[in-house]
Amino acid sequence: MSGILVVVEHRQGQLRPVSLEVIGAAAAAKESSGEAVTVAVLGAQPEAYVESLKLAGVDEILSVQTAADAFDPETYEIVARALIETRNPSLVLLPHTIDTLGYAAPLAVKANYGFTTDAFALTRDDAGWVATRSGYGQKVNMEIEFPAKETVVVTLRPGSFKAPENVSAPTLSTFAAPAVTPRSVHKGFEEPAASGDVDIPGARFILSIGRGIGEETHVEQFKELSETVGATLGCSRPIADSGWLPKAHQVGQSGKTAAACKMYIAMGISGSVQHMAGMKHVENIIAVNTDPEASIFTIARYGIVGDIFDIAEELRSHF
Amino acid sequence: MKILVTIKQVASLDEDFELNDDGRDVSADFHVFDLNEWDHYALEEAMRLKEGANGDVEIVVVTVGPDSADDELRKCLAKGADRAVRIWSDALEDADPVAVARVLAALARKEAPDMIFAGVQASDHAYGVTGMALAGLLDWPHAAVVAGLDYAPGAKTATARRELEGGAYATVDVQCPAVLTIQLGINTPRYASLRGIKQAAARPIETLAPEELGLAAGETGAAGSLSRIRRVYVPAAGRANMIGGTPAEQAARLASLIKEFSGEAK
Numbered sequence: 001m002s003g004i005l006v007v008v009e010h011r012q013g014q015l016r017p018v019s020l021e022v023i024g025a026a027a028a029a030k031e032s033s034g035e036a037v038t039v040a041v042l043g044a045q046p047e048a049y050v051e052s053l054k055l056a057g058v059d060e061i062l063s064v065q066t067a068a069d070a071f072d073p074e075t076y077e078i079v080a081r082a083l084i085e086t087r088n089p090s091l092v093l094l095p096h097t098i099d100t101l102g103y104a105a106p107l108a109v110k111a112n113y114g115f116t117t118d119a120f121a122l123t124r125d126d127a128g129w130v131a132t133r134s135g136y137g138q139k140v141n142m143e144i145e146f147p148a149k150e151t152v153v154v155t156l157r158p159g160s161f162k163a164p165e166n167v168s169a170p171t172l173s174t175f176a177a178p179a180v181t182p183r184s185v186h187k188g189f190e191e192p193a194a195s196g197d198v199d200i201p202g203a204r205f206i207l208s209i210g211r212g213i214g215e216e217t218h219v220e221q222f223k224e225l226s227e228t229v230g231a232t233l234g235c236s237r238p239i240a241d242s243g244w245l246p247k248a249h250q251v252g253q254s255g256k257t258a259a260a261c262k263m264y265i266a267m268g269i270s271g272s273v274q275h276m277a278g279m280k281h282v283e284n285i286i287a288v289n290t291d292p293e294a295s296i297f298t299i300a301r302y303g304i305v306g307d308i309f310d311i312a313e314e315l316r317s318h319f
Numbered sequence: 320m321k322i323l324v325t326i327k328q329v330a331s332l333d334e335d336f337e338l339n340d341d342g343r344d345v346s347a348d349f350h351v352f353d354l355n356e357w358d359h360y361a362l363e364e365a366m367r368l369k370e371g372a373n374g375d376v377e378i379v380v381v382t383v384g385p386d387s388a389d390d391e392l393r394k395c396l397a398k399g400a401d402r403a404v405r406i407w408s409d410a411l412e413d414a415d416p417v418a419v420a421r422v423l424a425a426l427a428r429k430e431a432p433d434m435i436f437a438g439v440q441a442s443d444h445a446y447g448v449t450g451m452a453l454a455g456l457l458d459w460p461h462a463a464v465v466a467g468l469d470y471a472p473g474a475k476t477a478t479a480r481r482e483l484e485g486g487a488y489a490t491v492d493v494q495c496p497a498v499l500t501i502q503l504g505i506n507t508p509r510y511a512s513l514r515g516i517k518q519a520a521a522r523p524i525e526t527l528a529p530e531e532l533g534l535a536a537g538e539t540g541a542a543g544s545l546s547r548i549r550r551v552y553v554p555a556a557g558r559a560n561m562i563g564g565t566p567a568e569q570a571a572r573l574a575s576l577i578k579e580f581s582g583e584a585k
Contacts, residue, residue, distance in 0.1 A: 003366030009406055010474045011483070016419065016484075054362075062579055070489065071489070073461060073462070074460075077455075087476070095521065096447075097484065097485060098463070098464050098481065098482065098483050101439065101447045101451065101463040101464055101500070102451060102461065102462065102463035102464070102481075103451075104448075105416075105417070105420075105447075105448045105449075105450075105451035105452040105454075105455055106451055106452070106454055106455030106461070107455070108417070108452070108455075108545055109417055109420065109452045109455040109456055109545070110358070110455050112455075112545065113450075114546060115417065115449055115543065115546055116415075116446070116544040116545075117444070117446050117448055117542030118445060118447070122405075129463045130549065133444075134444075135345075135443065135444050135551060136330065136331065136332045136345060136443050136444070137331060137442060137443065138335075139332050139345075139553070140332075140345060140549050140551050140554075141360075141552055141554045142549070142550075142551050143548070143549040143550040143551075143552075144446075144546045144547070144548060144549065145546070145547050145549040146545070146546055146547070147547055149545070183460035183494040184460055184461075184462060184492060184493040184494065184497075185491060185492045186489060186490075186491050187478070187489075187490040187491060188489070188491060189487060189489050189490075190480070190484075190487060190488040190489070190490065191487060192363055192485060192486030192487055205577075205580065205581070229577050230581060237504070238503075239502065240504070241320075242507075247486060249487075250486070253484055254482055254483075254484060254486065255485075255486055255487070256486060256540055257483065257485075262580065263576075263577070263580045264576075265443070265573075271370070271475075273445065278342075283575075284580060285559075286573060286576060287448075287559060288573075293334060295561045296554065298556040298557045298558065298559075299557060299559075300559035301516055301559060301560065302560050302562055302576065303558075303560065303561045303562065304561070304562045304569045304573065305561065306566055306569055307566070310566040310570075311566055311569060311570050311573065313566075313570075313572065314566050314567050314569070314570030314571070315570045315573055315574055317570075318570065318574035318578075319570065319574070
């Protein structure tokens with residue numbers, strides 16, 4: 001068993017950026033193992049993505065033509081398994097995304113590959129590949145090993161690995177997809193709801209509220225506070241799920257990325273992986289939370305352990 | 320018509336927790352248990368289907384876990400689940416999510432439900448694996464991260480709205496029976512009534528050992544796992560500059576940081 005296989009991801013004609021991060025992780029794994037990197041791309045016109053995949057560390061790009069262009073879990077599972085059986089890689093790297101949540105586990109269990117998910121570090125030693133992931137709400141790290149597994153499938157946390165900066169000239173080839181009769185049919189995409197006057201990706205200064213506000217009736221005072229201090233009002237998932245603020249305010253994996261943000265005040269937000277995915281890059285993060293152990297304090301530049309209502313009340317008097 | 324809902328008793332950690340001597344897990348003395356947040360939504364979705372079908376749906380909740388997990392099953396009974404099943408033996412210690420799914424698959428074969436709902440992930444380890452591993456083991460149609468569901472009990476297909484990254488969704492038609500992993504926000508989970516809680520305390524929980532489901536020793540626990548925890552450790556996490564003092568002093572410092580930033584931004 002030798003070789004590193006990456007299966008990339010695209011949606012509506014766009015290669016998803018996390019795919020390039022996974023290629024970066026594969027290139028690093030190649031450094032430590034000497035194993036060649038093969039990148040597979042599935043789609044109705046897979047060639048369209050090939051140019052973008054010619055990145056440093058990639059030895060081969062495999063185009064796999066499939067009937068449908070949109071993601072289908074059974075198509076990806078069956079093609080990935082056929083690729084593994086043909087190429088016998090020691091390591092298969094996938095992004096940890098909504099799409100792989102649908103097919104990575106069925107892929108691994110049917111052939112008993114070593115398997116873990118949401119890894120943010122990957123090493124190799126005498127015993128084989130070792131993946132590091134979080135446990136107990138990110139309070140600990142867990143090193144995962146795969147005894148006696150010749151092929152290991154690992155999904156990688158977005159934002160944890162760097163995409164290669166340089167290009168290369170890999171071998172280009174095609175792979176014939178096995179016949180698949182999917183038992184689910186993609187019907188269509190739904191675009192994000194119109195954002196109205198809220199522009200999370202464009203905002204330079206965001207004041208964001210989370211579960212810690214407790215009641216819907218408390219939303220209004222933080223809306224006013226954000227206006228008072230000149231910030232755009234953001235929120236974490238539970239606030240949008242409850243319908244207390246429109247989804248356009250939501251920061252995180254399933255919401256918006258605070259792409260232009262320079263200052264982010266997180267009030268009553270514990271800091272899940274999914275929320276951090278949308279804001280951990282911000283240079284000035286200030287977290288206000290009653291729980292000194294909240295994960296948000298591990299990425300914040302400044303922290304205030306305190307009651308968000310008290311702090312908000314006092315803050316108002318300064319503006 | 321039967322819907323199987325898989326649930327998990329999740330653990331969060333007390334402050335100042337300690338590791339086991341083998342360094343492979345946090346000592347159970349520091350675990351604080353609860354029902355996985357996602358499971359409230361999965362159960363609620365089943366309850367809605369039951370109510371929409373005038374009650375002609377049996378909801379069976381199942382978990383793989385020790386005695387303490389009965390508490391979480393009772394929470395589900397209190398909300399209106401019809402039956403609760405717990406599967407355990409010491410051989411299941413050291414089971415990874417796939418080994419847990421093998422046990423659930425054996426139970427699903429016995430129960431022969433028309434639909435299986437699981438949470439997208441568990442709040443403790445967030446593997447996002449068990450539900451879809453179960454689908455793979457049963458070789459059933461499946462969809463992950465379902466944030467909207469259009470399904471009439473007994474229908475041959477279900478329409479699922481999968482939540483994607485960045486606020487988008489994809490709609491898929493899935494053949495049934497199917498395994499769906501249910502996302503937060505798909506519904507508003509109900510609270511159990513006091514009467515429901517009282518009644519649930521007296522209701523039986525069916526307990527089974529894996530061998531009663533026909534699972535061989537090689538399929539359970541570490542032997543049925545696809546991964547092994549080598550080591551658990553507390554990471555040297557980044558730490559914010561903590562602003563101390565009274566709320567007034569903390570707010571004053573926060574205000575000056577904002578003004579400093581706003582000044583630079585001009």
